[in-house]
Amino acid sequence: MYDFKGFTMEWYKELFQDTRLLIIVLNTLVIALLSALIATIIGVIGAIGIRSFTSSKAKNTVLSLNNVLIVSPDVIIGASFLILFTMAGIKLGFYSVLLSHIAFSIPIVVLLVLPKLQEMSPTLIDAARDLGASRWDVLTKVILPYILPGIFAGFFMALTYSLDDFAVTFFVTGNGFSTLSVEIYSLARRGISLNINALSTLLFVVTLLLVVVYYFITQRVRQTGMGGKR
Amino acid sequence: MKRLLQMFLLISIVSALLLYAISSLNSSQGFTSSNTLTIYNWGDYIDTDLIERFEEETGIKVIYETFDSNEAMMTKIEQGGTTYDIAIPSEYMIDKMRQEDLLVPLDHSKLPNLKNIDERFIDLPFDPENKYSVPYFWGTVGIVYNSKMLDGKEITAWADLWDKDLKNEILLTDGAREVMGMGLNSLNYSLNDTDEEHLQEAKSKLDALTPNIKAIVGDESRMLLEAQEAAIGLVWSGVASEIMAENEDLEYVVPKEGSNLWFDNMVIPKTTKNVDAAHQFINFMLDPKVAAQNAEYVSYSTPNKEALKYMPEEVVKDERFYPSPELTKKLEVYENLGKKNLAHYNELFLEFKMHRK
Numbered sequence: 001m002y003d004f005k006g007f008t009m010e011w012y013k014e015l016f017q018d019t020r021l022l023i024i025v026l027n028t029l030v031i032a033l034l035s036a037l038i039a040t041i042i043g044v045i046g047a048i049g050i051r052s053f054t055s056s057k058a059k060n061t062v063l064s065l066n067n068v069l070i071v072s073p074d075v076i077i078g079a080s081f082l083i084l085f086t087m088a089g090i091k092l093g094f095y096s097v098l099l100s101h102i103a104f105s106i107p108i109v110v111l112l113v114l115p116k117l118q119e120m121s122p123t124l125i126d127a128a129r130d131l132g133a134s135r136w137d138v139l140t141k142v143i144l145p146y147i148l149p150g151i152f153a154g155f156f157m158a159l160t161y162s163l164d165d166f167a168v169t170f171f172v173t174g175n176g177f178s179t180l181s182v183e184i185y186s187l188a189r190r191g192i193s194l195n196i197n198a199l200s201t202l203l204f205v206v207t208l209l210l211v212v213v214y215y216f217i218t219q220r221v222r223q224t225g226m227g228g229k230r
Numbered sequence: 231m232k233r234l235l236q237m238f239l240l241i242s243i244v245s246a247l248l249l250y251a252i253s254s255l256n257s258s259q260g261f262t263s264s265n266t267l268t269i270y271n272w273g274d275y276i277d278t279d280l281i282e283r284f285e286e287e288t289g290i291k292v293i294y295e296t297f298d299s300n301e302a303m304m305t306k307i308e309q310g311g312t313t314y315d316i317a318i319p320s321e322y323m324i325d326k327m328r329q330e331d332l333l334v335p336l337d338h339s340k341l342p343n344l345k346n347i348d349e350r351f352i353d354l355p356f357d358p359e360n361k362y363s364v365p366y367f368w369g370t371v372g373i374v375y376n377s378k379m380l381d382g383k384e385i386t387a388w389a390d391l392w393d394k395d396l397k398n399e400i401l402l403t404d405g406a407r408e409v410m411g412m413g414l415n416s417l418n419y420s421l422n423d424t425d426e427e428h429l430q431e432a433k434s435k436l437d438a439l440t441p442n443i444k445a446i447v448g449d450e451s452r453m454l455l456e457a458q459e460a461a462i463g464l465v466w467s468g469v470a471s472e473i474m475a476e477n478e479d480l481e482y483v484v485p486k487e488g489s490n491l492w493f494d495n496m497v498i499p500k501t502t503k504n505v506d507a508a509h510q511f512i513n514f515m516l517d518p519k520v521a522a523q524n525a526e527y528v529s530y531s532t533p534n535k536e537a538l539k540y541m542p543e544e545v546v547k548d549e550r551f552y553p554s555p556e557l558t559k560k561l562e563v564y565e566n567l568g569k570k571n572l573a574h575y576n577e578l579f580l581e582f583k584m585h586r587k
Contacts, residue, residue: 020278020294023255030248037241086309140231148234155237170302174312176268176293186273186296193274 043109074167092174116150343516488560
């Protein structure tokens with residue numbers, strides 16, 4: 001669209017003066033973080049619940065229900081949510097977007113946590129109970145630490161799903177609330193201005209920094225952890 | 231468990247901080263006050279400085295939201311759950327929204343600046359007496375061509391497209407009304423014609439054009455023309471002005487046989503919570519100086535006659551975007567032809583699309 005003419009910081013300047021766009025970026029981040037967090041909590045509880053079912057018929061039924069949101073197309077989910085929210089009288093905006101994001105993230109968390117739970121040997125729990133652990137202790141000291149990698153995977157998966165979701169969000173935004181994907185899409189009719197490019201660069205740099213920081217933290221934890229064992 | 235709790239706390243704190251940042255950014259813009267006006271507009275279709283000026287002048291806080299298609303806009307308004315006070319649909323949508331009872335009639339006594347609108351654009355068939363809408367921008371459907379790729383050949387009429395030298399050079403828009411309209415116009419019929427004989431004639435005329443057609447495309451025509459993948463395109467004038475700014479070899483022409491005239495219009499949807507502020511905003515946008523500034527930013531044609539005085543002469547005198555009165559007489563607005571005729575248009579267009587070269 002634009003010919004390369006040289007380097008300039010002009011678009012970054014313009015980006016930071018555009019409060020509307022900044023608010024939208026922050027909205028996107030908050031929605032992603034909160035929805036991933038809440039979905040992870042509900043999803044983990046759900047996965048533990050599903051595992052505790054004794055009849056395999058009930059288990060399969062619940063699991064298939066869980067998969068409904070994964071197999072149905074985003075557009076259908078979005079349209080259904082729009083109808084649901086307007087029927088329930090929920091004003092479109094922050095809460096409608098948050099609720100729908102939580103809803104489509106939960107099944108992902110469940111699916112990522114469940115294999116970890118199934119892989120865990122039931123003897124571990126029996127042993128803990130034998131040694132006098134209460135139910136709460138079993139949950140917090142045995143089960144949760146064991147499935148921790150699954151929980152983190154679920155959380156980050158939910159986070160990315162929420163960040164890049166367009167179709168569902170498109171239907172349930174309204175009243176001045178918007179997320180980045182929807183906003184960029186509406187800009188497309190008149191050609192996208194270069195501050196979107198500037199914004200993408202910044203977001204990319206920030207995520208890159210986070211990854212680097214995360215890498216160093218895990219390195220350090222691993223080293224001190226190993227030192228402790230010796 | 232400890233790590234889990236730490237993580238949980240960290241995320242909660244970060245979200246709280248972000249929420250705080252959003253609310254302080256919002257309140258720095260004054261969005262929390264109750265006297266607000268929500269505008270639902272096409273993306274990047276207003277000079278945002280004007281919104282700030284409107285806020286300063288009236289004390290009303292504006293919430294600005296964008297949409298990408300008339301259909302998406304109508305769905306949001308129809309479903310409720312939103313509080314849009316102003317929306318800017320295209321003219322064919324106004325007819326539909328009126329029939330669905332989604333519009334609030336305008337109070338003309340609150341819109342003194344309505345007199346600034348050119349009489350040519352007042353009282354049009356899609357909204358008699360401007361009961362529900364005020365034109366925001368207008369434009370035409372025409373031909374964009376790349377004079378360099380055509381070796382300086384000039385195109386002035388629809389008939390020029392049937393030239394045998396233009397083999398595989400034309401991009402058409404994927405719209406039944408636009409393409410059938412082109413066929414009808416090239417035969418000097420009205421583009422709202424419903425006479426079966428005329429329509430069949432137009433269809434066979436279009437069939438004869440197939441060797442010259444490269445593709446029938448949607449929004450990507452803009453990119454293809456800019457990248458010189460094709461020399462000629464059937465486009466809306468708004469698209470034309472944008473791609474001409476990117477590629478200097480491109481030229482736009484409103485064919486002399488006549489063409490379509492389109493409008494984007496300000497309306498007050500039924501979802502409004504602040505009818506007074508909505509009227510104030512429409513009146514504000516009709517102010518000549520405001521309209522001129524907006525037209526320069528958006529670079530579409532403004533229907534505001536008085537605004538033209540405040541705009542650079544080379545823009546106003548540009549016949550490609552402000553066609554002469556003689557030519558405007560030949561331009562027509564799409565009328566709602568009713569379901570049956572529209573289906574017939576679509577059918578003929580489909581047959582034309584399937585016609586073999």
